[in-house]
Structure formats: structure tokens, C-alpha cells
Amino acid sequence: MTVFEPLREQLTDAARAFGGDAVAGILTGIVDDVDRALAEEPEIFPVCHHSPASALAMARRLREKRPSVVYLELCEDLAPLLAELRNCRLPVALQAFASRVEGFPAAWAPLSVVAPITEASAEYQAIAYALDTPGVEIVPVDRSTDHVFQWAPRDGDAAAPASEPASGSGSGEGGEPKEALHGDAVGIEIGGLRPGFAELEEHLLRHGKVRHWSEWWDQYVEQPLAGADYATYRQVMVLIGSLFRRLRPPDAERRDRDEDRERYMWTRMREHLAATGADPADCLYVCGAFHAASRVEQFGLAADAEPFEITPRTATSWRYGLIPSSHSAIEAQFGLAPGSVSIAAATWEKAVKRSGVKPFRLSGQAGKAPRGRKTPQVKGGAVQDGPPADRLTGFLSGPPALDGLDEAELLGWCVDIVRLARRNGYLAGTADAIAVFETSVLLAGMRGRACPTPYDFQDAAVTCIEKDRVPGRRDVARLCEILLGGDRIGAVGYDALPPLARDVHDRLQPLGLDLQKRTVQRALLDLHAEPDLLPCSELLWILRRLLPDGAVRPIMGSRELGDRPIQESWDLAIGRHQRALVELGYEGVSVEQVLEQRLRRAAWGPDATVVTALEAVEDAVLYLGGGRFAGELGARAVELLAAERTVDEAPEVVRRIRRLLAHYRAAEPALPRWCQAFVVEGYAHYCTLLPTAFADEAGGVRQVAAMLGFLFGMESLALSLGCDHAQLELAVRQSHPEAPAKVALLWAAKAQLGLMTRDELRARCDELLANPLVVPSFPLYMSGFVQALDPAPALAPLVVEAMSKAFGRLPDAVLLPWLPNLVATLREHARELVPTLVREAARTFPASLPALDAWTPPWESRAAPAASAAPAASGPVADLLAAHPMACDAVAALLGHPVEWDEPAGGDGGGEARGLLERHPAAAEAVAELLARAGAASR
Incomplete structure (x- = not known):
């Protein structure tokens, strides 16, 4: 008979009375899981990710047990990065990155996996203890990052898998990420606990009178377990993990993947124990509470199942490093409520101060030390290493120990939130501070709490201060997050950066800026007075080419072929884009x-x-x-x-x-x-x-x-x-386009090659304008001519002439509907060449209005001398035609033009024939020459 037999019988009787055999099987199975997990070696320590209660219990247990080996649920290939944590300011994330993939779909590249670490987490306490305690070894035993993607579902291989939800977790709680410090990496969460389907979560939230899962967990798990002893903590955590495990939806693929992880971890622990000969009694297995209630056949060292066959890794080359993280990035990646991780960090510091537990902290760790570090004694929570006792019965049956109202703390919050609200544009005063205080107490009482939690205070502040609008960039909920701890952002120290990032910092050192800062810094480079800064300028231009927008931004200066820089000005935010710089280091040195x-x-x-x-x-x-x-x-x-x-x-x-x-x-x-x-x-x-x-x-x-x-x-x-x-x-002779723009372009090409004269090209343009059927498509011809200015810039005067004739000859009824079409066509097809056309027009037309009255277009001035020479050449021709009227009549009949010989008054000759000859003297001269040759031949 086990110590949990009375509890098992009690739950069985209650379940049969209210829910039947199915519920009884679930409840008794939960008790069996707790009994099994607590009796196993090595000792299983169940945790929840970013849980102050888990971190507090871990610190206590490590000081009591002093294990020589700590097995950690973390990707095994991330182990070399743990020692680099001492060079960083938490929170940071361990990252594995692969820019080229082999064995995975090409659409997945690049691959990235991150495991965030915060100070208020049990895994950090275990890492700090193992690294700073001589003779202690920490062994990550979870699947490698390569296996994370090997086991990921490939839905058509169209895209890389999204961030991996924690074991037993459901969908996220919404909320946009404030900063995507993790990029699109897949997140690995140690010990995520959440109901596996929405109905159970909705039921818990409704009956718990809370808004979201983070608040439910804080009220019903975190606060009761913060002051509980270790045995109670272990039993409760395994109980919760078993409950969520047994009530999750029947997703076979997800279940198989979780169980394969558990087989993987137990196989790695067996291999390590066999290789090192370590005593299981001196070991500690840190895993999520969900995995502590595992029922796989490889569970426990005494299991006689066959070892799990671990598939080899692919040929993908992985690079490893640390990237900065933040509370908001963790919340966004793992679907937590906004501000929950910041509240957890504040709860951790308060619990450390109140309990007197001395947490573990890596020597040389950058950042602010938690309050309460100077109190080394351990109060409460003492560990009994004797036979396990049933702590669940008392914990489940008795009411939770309620903390009294800490009026000083709540008053401080109320005064500070009003001050912060006024600074951000809200019309808040003393009355609002009093209202927030009273409303916080009222909400806590309605929700069954003796002491208002940060979530009660946040709801009260939003109700009493925000009213109906947000005057600034931040709403009251965001101000409460800032007040209660803010979005703490980590940074990777210089020594933990990859070689490329350190090289960038070294080469930019002459600028005299602190590149670790997250603020935007201005760098001024006078390259004429300080030529030693030229290498910095060249490096900044390369970083602008490689890093995301905003990391390196030129304010003054350019980088083009043939340029010689003289002065440059830059806005640098490399510290804010440290993740991108670190990932750049994975690609080269x-x-x-x-x-x-x-x-x-x-x-x-x-x-x-x-x-x-x-x-x-x-x-x-x-x-x-x-x-x-x-x-x-x-x-x-x-x-x-x-x-x-x-x-x-x-x-x-x-x-x-x-x-x-x-x-x-x-x-x-x-x-x-x-x-x-x-x-x-x-x-x-x-x-x-x-x-x-x-x-x-x-x-x-x-x-x-x-x-x-x-x-x-x-x-x-x-x-x-x-x-x-x-x-x-x-090629030009073989071209036969039909589109008007291309026809005009072909004419321009022929003119450029000498296959067509300028006069012929001008005549064709005149024919287009004279043909009423072609006028609507004339803008397309003009776009072709404008495009021809690139291969044939000498045609610019002809293009200006053709367009000027169009504006001068077309009637308003045709020109006004035609003009918008011309502008739209030129804008679409010849936008970059229109300035060339405008410059040629400016050179052709007069620059002042008075000069326009006396201005004659160049193309008309060239035609005037030819017209004035026609009457002088027609004198002897007229006499010849008058002597041979029958020949002239024959030519007129051949041309289809009736001719009447009328003698004008005064005997000067003329009539319609004379007018026709004056308009076309070249034809008359040709006929005269033809007749002269015929007469000479007859003689």
C-alpha cells in the first residue's frame, strides 16, 4: 500500500458519485502518475517555464541536495553556450542557426531555434549552480535542434514550422509582440503547462474569475506554491502535469512527438550514467511537469524496454550563439499574456526578499543583482529526504493560505501609476489614486483574494484612469507593465559575441561610441580632416548593406561608383539590432x-x-x-x-x-x-x-x-x-512592328542608321497629323519617339517639332480629348525621358513672352525660302506650257485634275493651272525637262 492509497480511494469514491468510472479512472491515474514520478531515480524535478515558484523551489532543493549531475530538458547541442551566459545581461536566448539546409525542404531556410533564459526561471538556477560549483556537471538531454526540425510536420514542405508550442499548451492569448527580438525562430520552452484544449481553459478561466491563463496560473498555482515545502511543490506540479496530459485532445502526431522526446531524454540519461558511472541518487532530472508524468516504456532507470533508436542528424551545418531577448519577446513567442513575464520577474524578487532564499547567480553576470542576495539563510520549505509523505490531500482539501493586504505596497503602486499617467498625458490626480486603491481591493475581494495581485491593480488602473481615450502612445495597461517591472531587455556581452560581431565592435572603436547601447547614436565622420576614419566609413556602408533597415542609417553621404567621401553622418542602432549582428556572425568571420x-x-x-x-x-x-x-x-x-x-x-x-x-x-x-x-x-x-x-x-x-x-x-x-x-x-530591316509606339521607334532607328532621311521622317509625322483616323493614336507614336531619345538623342528637335505641330494644327475639339491621353502615355512609357524632351523644348522656344510674338518656328523658317523661289522659276516654264497646252492637259488628265485655261485680266496669263504650277514648280520643271528630251530625240 502506497502513501497515496487513502487519497486514491477518496478520489475514486467522489468520482463515481459525480462522474462515473471514466472520471474515476482519470483521477486515480493522476495519483498513480504522482506516485510513480516521486519514486523514480534520478530524482525528477518538475518545473514550469518562467515560474518564480519553480525557481524558488529549485534554489532551495539545490542547496539541500547538492547534486553532482543535473540533467536538463534542453537541446543537447546547446550545452557549449551555457558557460557564455555569465557574459550577458539576462534575459537572453540560446540560439542555433543554419542558413543552408541539407535534408530539409529548401523553403524552410534559414532555420533558427531559440531557448530563452530569464533569471526568474528554474533552469537558470540549475545552470548557475552547476557552472559555479566545482565537480558538478550539467547535461542537456533533450533532442538536438536538428531533430526539432526532423520531427516537425511537413505540410507539403511549403514553409518552415512555426514556433513550437510548449508541451500541453494550447493557443496563444493574443497580443502583438512589442519587439521581435527572436525573429521567426522556433521557440523551445522548458516546462510549459497549459490545458490542451480550449474548453477546459475556458472553464477554468470562467470559474476562476480571471481574464487569461497567466492570471489563473499566478493565482491558483504560483501564489500557493511560493511558500510551500519541496514535497508539496513536487506532488502538486506532477499532479497538474498529469491532469493536462490525460485531458489533452487525441492528437496522435503531437502525442507521438512528445513521447519520442521523453524516450530521447531517458535514453540520453542512461547513456551518460553508463559512461560516467555516476550515482543516480546524486543526480537531478529537471524537466517540465508535463514530462514528469510520462508513461512511456523507457521511463525510469529500472525499465527494461529497448533503448530508443535516435536517428542521425542531417548534413545541415548549425551555428550557435546567444541573442538578446526580452520579456515581451518571450510573451509573444509562447502566447503569454502581455506583461506576465515582467510580473513574474517582480514576483520573483519579492519572493526572494520575503523567503530569505539565496538564489544562484553566475559569477560575473552582467545586470542588476536581485534584492535579497545578502540573506544566505533558508527559511521554510526545508526538504525532508525521508520516505515520501502525502502532501496532496492536505493541499487539495484545505483552503489556500492568503496573504494579508500589503497597504504600503499597494499605495506605492497607486501613487506611482498616477504620476506615470500624468507624465503620459492623462488628467489623473489624487482622487484617481484613491479610486485605484479602493477598486483594487474591491476586485480582489470579488475574485476571492485577500491581497490584490498586480492583475487586480492593472484592471483597477485601467478602469479609473484611462476613461474613454488614450492621449499618448501608451495606454494604462502598458503603463502598469512599466511600473511593475517593465519590459526588461537583455544584451549579449562582448566576450559572448561571435568573432564577426567582436570584429565589428573593434573596427568601429575609433568612433568613440558605445555600440552596446540600444539608443540611436549619431556618428560624424570628417574624412578630409581625419582620414583614419575611412575604414570605419567603409565598414558602415557594408553593415548598411547587410543589416536590417534602421541598424545603420546614413544621414549625410552616399556610396556610388566613382564617389570620394568627404564628410558623412550616421545614425547607429547596432545595440538594438544585436540579434541581426549575431546571426551575421554565423555566416562568416x-x-x-x-x-x-x-x-x-x-x-x-x-x-x-x-x-x-x-x-x-x-x-x-x-x-x-x-x-x-x-x-x-x-x-x-x-x-x-x-x-x-x-x-x-x-x-x-x-x-x-x-x-x-x-x-x-x-x-x-x-x-x-x-x-x-x-x-x-x-x-x-x-x-x-x-x-x-x-x-x-x-x-x-x-x-x-x-x-x-x-x-x-x-x-x-x-x-x-x-x-x-x-x-x-x-535586324532593323527584318523588324515589322504593328504597335504605333514601336512603329515610331523603328522609324527613329532607321533614321539613326541612315535608312531614312530626316525629311522623310518629318513627312511621315505630317501624314500622321493629317490623317484624322490616326490622330487618336498619335500619343502612342509620340511615346515611341520620346523613347527613341535614348538610342537616338539627335532626334530631340524633330520630336519637339512633331509635338508642336500637333498642338498648332489640331482643332480644339480634337486636341482637348487627346491631350490627357498624351500625358498619360508619356508618363507610363517614357517617364525618365520626358525631362530630355522638356530641355530641348526650352532650347527651341523663346524664354520671354514678348519674344514669342515675333518668334518663327525653325521648321517654318526652313520651308519659307523654298516657297519664295517657286514663282521665279515658273516664268519660262509657263511660256513653254502655254506653247504646248495639249501636253499640259494630258498631264492634268493623268493626275485626275480638270484644267481650264483662263486668261486673266491684263494679259498676264494664269487661271487655275497657273496657280497649280506655282504651288508645285518641281512637277512642272520635270515635265518640261521630259518634253525637252523628247524633242531632242525626235530631231
Whole structure:
């Protein structure tokens, strides 16, 4: 008969009276789980994550038992990081990171796992005790981070698994994270306890008269267990873990994963005991209360089940380090109520001061020491190592010990919250402080509490102070969190940083700034007066390229090809983005190496394009000095250009290669080989694709204009490298576009090649304006002409002429509906070239209003001399035609024009024929010459 037999019988009778055999089986099974866990070796210490009661019981038990081995529910490959905790300011998170994955879906990359550590947690007490006590070994026994993802469900391998919920936990309580210090990492929580389905949690919250799970746990578990002895603490925690385990939903996949974790941990403990020969009686197994009530066949050292087969890790290369964490980041990752971890930290300090327990703390630990450190004695909670006694019966049947009202503490909270509220814009006063005090006491009484908790105080403050609006950035609930402890943010010390991060701190030391601070700091660099700061400038530009926005922000200065910096100004928040800097250290030992690796991956990636490769070349020149690496990236750009089958990125390709060629021509004695190869390959490539691009209805006019810009702009260089001009001419002759913009672009290309004269191009524009059917689409032709300013900038005067004629000749009924279409078309298809058109118009038109009255357009002044010369040349022609009227009549009939010979008054000759001849003297001269040749032949 066990010590729990009376309790088992009592629960069985009660369950059969009220719930039947099913409930009786659950309740008696819970008692069996408690009995089994307490009798096992090594001693099982059940915990809850970030629980002050667990941390307090852990500190007491470690000072009593003094175990030589501590087995910890923590990823086994994170063990080397534990010693680095002494160089940090808590809270921080242990992290495993992998940028390249092997054996996992590629869509999951990068992989990241974090395990947050706070001072008010049992695992930190165990770590501090083991690391600072000679002869004590701490052994993480949970699955490795690689197995975390091996065992993760792969729902189509579409995305990486989300943050792993704690064992026995349900959904989160809502609330947006204040700071994503953990990024999108998967969180590993030690000892998470929460009902497995929403109905049970809702039932507990409703009957407990609380708002969320964190408040229920604080009232019904944390506060009663804070002053309980160790035996009571163990039995209650295992009882809760067993209850939630037996009442969880029948999720087979989740159940199997939890049980595999338990088999994994017991297998690792057996292996360690067999390898070291340690005495199980001197060992302590720290795990979540959920796992303490395990029923797997490998549970306990006396079990005779086969060892659990642990699969090998994948070939993924993991990097390990510490990243800063915060209370709000922990709350957001694990679905806790906002402010619950801060309240737990304040509860921990208060409990340490009240109980007199001396907590363990790593020597050299950065940060504020908890209050009560100077009281070494242990009060209450003494451990009895004799036979286990039934503490559950008394704990479950008796009322909880209620603390008395601490009026001084509550009054201090009320006064401080009013002061803080006034500072943030609230109209609060003494009456509000009194109201908060009385309301806190009232709420605590309604909820069955003798002493108001921080949650009661928060509800009372919101009710009495916030009223109907929030005048500032912070609401009253957030002010209460700040008052009760705030969002404590940790930091990783210099010695615990990876080599890359330490190198960054060392190289930026000449700036004289404390890069560990989370505030934004201004750095001023006068590179002309202090040239020694130039390496700092180069490093800052690389960090701006690698770190997230806001970490390194230039206020004054730029980094472009050919620039020489003189003065720069920077806003630095590297301390605020310490996580990103640490993760950067997982990729290499210096920022230059990381940047080179990233550029190489981008250029040789499966989705790499010509633009990607050229952008990598430019970054290599800007940040890494170019050289051999830039040549490799440039050769890759040539390969991608040769394999390209579309011209969608032609505008960006042309823009980047022009910039690079200009840089090399100014900075180098000769063009690199890859530039020459790119020009040769691009000339042949774009000549080949030009007819198809002109005919493709889906292709844009900007892409075709960019191709022509490359061909015309780099033709001289291409010809000097062995290309053939006939390729371009044949490509233009073979192009037959139908879209108006592309037709205009083709005309401009022919004019540039000499296949069409300027007068012919001007005549075609006049024909477009004269044809009423074409006028609605004339804006499209104009967009093509404007796009042609890139490959053929000499056509700018002709484009201005064509547009001016359109505004001058079109009637208002046509022009007014046509004008918005023209503006929209130019804005869509030729936005970057319109300034060129405007500058040419400014050069053509007069600059003042009086000069406009006497101004004659250049194209009209060129046509005037030809018109004035016509009458002088028509004298002998008129005489010839008058001598041979029948020939003139025949030509007029051939042209389809009736002719009447009328003698004008005064005998000067004329009539309609004379007017026609004056308007078209060239035709008359041609006919006269033809007749003269016919007469000479007849003679």
C-alpha cells in the first residue's frame, strides 16, 4: 500500500458519485502518475517555464541536495553556450542557426531555434549552480535542434514550422509582440503547462474569475506554491502535469512527438550514467511537469524496454550563439499574456526578499543583482529526504493560505501609476489614486483574494484612469507593465559575441561610441580632416548593406561608383539590432566574407538573372574593391546574358552596364575582359532578339528602346571588338512592328542608321497629323519617339517639332480629348525621358513672352525660302506650257485634275493651272525637262 492509497480511494469514491468510472479512472491515474514520478531515480524535478515558484523551489532543493549531475530538458547541442551566459545581461536566448539546409525542404531556410533564459526561471538556477560549483556537471538531454526540425510536420514542405508550442499548451492569448527580438525562430520552452484544449481553459478561466491563463496560473498555482515545502511543490506540479496530459485532445502526431522526446531524454540519461558511472541518487532530472508524468516504456532507470533508436542528424551545418531577448519577446513567442513575464520577474524578487532564499547567480553576470542576495539563510520549505509523505490531500482539501493586504505596497503602486499617467498625458490626480486603491481591493475581494495581485491593480488602473481615450502612445495597461517591472531587455556581452560581431565592435572603436547601447547614436565622420576614419566609413556602408533597415542609417553621404567621401553622418542602432549582428556572425568571420558569400549565392542562385549578376558586380566594386571577385561575377553575368530568352530586364541591364563601363573607363587603364565579352555578347544577343521584340505584342516599348540604346550606344566599342555592323542593319530591316509606339521607334532607328532621311521622317509625322483616323493614336507614336531619345538623342528637335505641330494644327475639339491621353502615355512609357524632351523644348522656344510674338518656328523658317523661289522659276516654264497646252492637259488628265485655261485680266496669263504650277514648280520643271528630251530625240 502506497502513501497515496487513502487519497486514491477518496478520489475514486467522489468520482463515481459525480462522474462515473471514466472520471474515476482519470483521477486515480493522476495519483498513480504522482506516485510513480516521486519514486523514480534520478530524482525528477518538475518545473514550469518562467515560474518564480519553480525557481524558488529549485534554489532551495539545490542547496539541500547538492547534486553532482543535473540533467536538463534542453537541446543537447546547446550545452557549449551555457558557460557564455555569465557574459550577458539576462534575459537572453540560446540560439542555433543554419542558413543552408541539407535534408530539409529548401523553403524552410534559414532555420533558427531559440531557448530563452530569464533569471526568474528554474533552469537558470540549475545552470548557475552547476557552472559555479566545482565537480558538478550539467547535461542537456533533450533532442538536438536538428531533430526539432526532423520531427516537425511537413505540410507539403511549403514553409518552415512555426514556433513550437510548449508541451500541453494550447493557443496563444493574443497580443502583438512589442519587439521581435527572436525573429521567426522556433521557440523551445522548458516546462510549459497549459490545458490542451480550449474548453477546459475556458472553464477554468470562467470559474476562476480571471481574464487569461497567466492570471489563473499566478493565482491558483504560483501564489500557493511560493511558500510551500519541496514535497508539496513536487506532488502538486506532477499532479497538474498529469491532469493536462490525460485531458489533452487525441492528437496522435503531437502525442507521438512528445513521447519520442521523453524516450530521447531517458535514453540520453542512461547513456551518460553508463559512461560516467555516476550515482543516480546524486543526480537531478529537471524537466517540465508535463514530462514528469510520462508513461512511456523507457521511463525510469529500472525499465527494461529497448533503448530508443535516435536517428542521425542531417548534413545541415548549425551555428550557435546567444541573442538578446526580452520579456515581451518571450510573451509573444509562447502566447503569454502581455506583461506576465515582467510580473513574474517582480514576483520573483519579492519572493526572494520575503523567503530569505539565496538564489544562484553566475559569477560575473552582467545586470542588476536581485534584492535579497545578502540573506544566505533558508527559511521554510526545508526538504525532508525521508520516505515520501502525502502532501496532496492536505493541499487539495484545505483552503489556500492568503496573504494579508500589503497597504504600503499597494499605495506605492497607486501613487506611482498616477504620476506615470500624468507624465503620459492623462488628467489623473489624487482622487484617481484613491479610486485605484479602493477598486483594487474591491476586485480582489470579488475574485476571492485577500491581497490584490498586480492583475487586480492593472484592471483597477485601467478602469479609473484611462476613461474613454488614450492621449499618448501608451495606454494604462502598458503603463502598469512599466511600473511593475517593465519590459526588461537583455544584451549579449562582448566576450559572448561571435568573432564577426567582436570584429565589428573593434573596427568601429575609433568612433568613440558605445555600440552596446540600444539608443540611436549619431556618428560624424570628417574624412578630409581625419582620414583614419575611412575604414570605419567603409565598414558602415557594408553593415548598411547587410543589416536590417534602421541598424545603420546614413544621414549625410552616399556610396556610388566613382564617389570620394568627404564628410558623412550616421545614425547607429547596432545595440538594438544585436540579434541581426549575431546571426551575421554565423555566416562568416568578417563582414567582407559574409558579403562575398551572399553575392556569390545571389549570382549563382537558381533564380539569378543578368540584373542580379550586374548588381552583384556593382556591390563587389563598391564594398570589396572589385578585382578578381568582380571579374568572376561579371563572367557569370555574360553567361546569364547568353542564356537569356526574354528582354524584360533590358532597361535595367543597359542602365547598370553603362554605369559600370563609365566607372572602369575612368578608374582603370583598360576595360576588364568580362566587360568586353559582355558588350560583344550583348550586341549579338540583342541583334538576334530585336525583330522578335518588335513583333511581340506583349513586349513593352521600353524594352525595345533599351535594346536599341545598347546597340547604338555601344556600337563603336562592339565594332572595335570584332562585331559586324551588318547584324544591326539586318535586324532593323527584318523588324515589322504593328504597335504605333514601336512603329515610331523603328522609324527613329532607321533614321539613326541612315535608312531614312530626316525629311522623310518629318513627312511621315505630317501624314500622321493629317490623317484624322490616326490622330487618336498619335500619343502612342509620340511615346515611341520620346523613347527613341535614348538610342537616338539627335532626334530631340524633330520630336519637339512633331509635338508642336500637333498642338498648332489640331482643332480644339480634337486636341482637348487627346491631350490627357498624351500625358498619360508619356508618363507610363517614357517617364525618365520626358525631362530630355522638356530641355530641348526650352532650347527651341523663346524664354520671354514678348519674344514669342515675333518668334518663327525653325521648321517654318526652313520651308519659307523654298516657297519664295517657286514663282521665279515658273516664268519660262509657263511660256513653254502655254506653247504646248495639249501636253499640259494630258498631264492634268493623268493626275485626275480638270484644267481650264483662263486668261486673266491684263494679259498676264494664269487661271487655275497657273496657280497649280506655282504651288508645285518641281512637277512642272520635270515635265518640261521630259518634253525637252523628247524633242531632242525626235530631231
